[in-house]
Amino acid sequence: MTERRPYPSDLSDARWELIEPVLTDWRAERRSRALNIGRPPKHDLRTILDAILYVDRTGVQWRYLPHDFPPWETVYGYSAKWEKDGVFAQLSGLLRSLLREHEGRNAEPSACLIDAQSVKTSTSVPATSQGTDAGKKIVGRKRSIVTDTLGLLLAGARAPGRTPAVTPFDAVVCRGRQGGVARAGAGVCRPSAGRTEGSRRAGGGMRPWRPPGTLARRRCWPGAGG
Known part of the structure; x- marks a missing residue:
């Protein structure tokens, strides 16, 4: 079979080297659960991920995936499994940690x-999936994000109208170096300088903080659609 020509959305060798162990371990774990019964995998994981990135970058429907990629049903199946098994979230966390360390920060954020x-x-759009924000006079959806202070995404959600989109944020906490915790919904938080090591006040150790422009920059990244 002739090797396909690369697309601009394809992974570089350096990027693939970073994430290849995660996908390889995922495939090996699934094969072990199936006792290695059945046909061996036919398609290369890198090609599968390149196909997913092509769809994400261009916005085409799955059925319009170019023929030099694996069948669209196969690519969609891998995408759905990786979403369900938390592989995409794992990759996002891995790349976020690497970038933070490259910027001279700790791998895990201490403020969000x-x-x-x-x-x-x-x-x-179906009426059941949207609502009305009377304060802003907008009919649509409310979307929310949690980022670190570099603008790197930690979590995101959307909900109809004025409904707070907080479901994924229940598990998102900001952990300070002294062990302080502030739950999502607190707005902007960072460790309090007055917190002493060993203190165990529930939910304490955080104070409001508003670094300029971080969320404003992050808001430019999502698409215009709800």
Whole structure:
């Protein structure tokens, strides 16, 4: 079979080297659970991921995936399994940690920023999936994000209208060097300088902090759609 020409969305060798162990371990673990029964995998994991990145980058429907990739049903199946098994979240956390260390930060953030935004939807969107934000006079959905202070995404959610999109944020906490914890919904938080080591006040050790522009920059990244 002729080797396909690369697309701009394809992974570079250096990027693939970073994430290849995660995907290889995932495939090996699934094969072990199946007792290695059945046909061996036919498609290369890197090609599968390149196909997923192509769809993500171009926005084409799965059925319109170019023929030089594996069948769209196969690619979609891998994408759904990786989403269900938390592989994408694992890769996101890995790359975020590497980037933070490259910037001279700790791998895990000690502060997070939480914000929400009301987004208009089209008239073809089902009414059950949207609502009305009376304060901003917007009919659509509310989307929320949690980032670190570099603007790197920690979590995201969307909900109809004025409904707070907090479900994924229940597990997102900001942990200070002294062990302080502030739950999502606190707005912006960072460790309090007055917190003494060994203190165990529930939910304490955090104070409001507003670094300029971080969330504003992060807001430019999502698409315009709800």
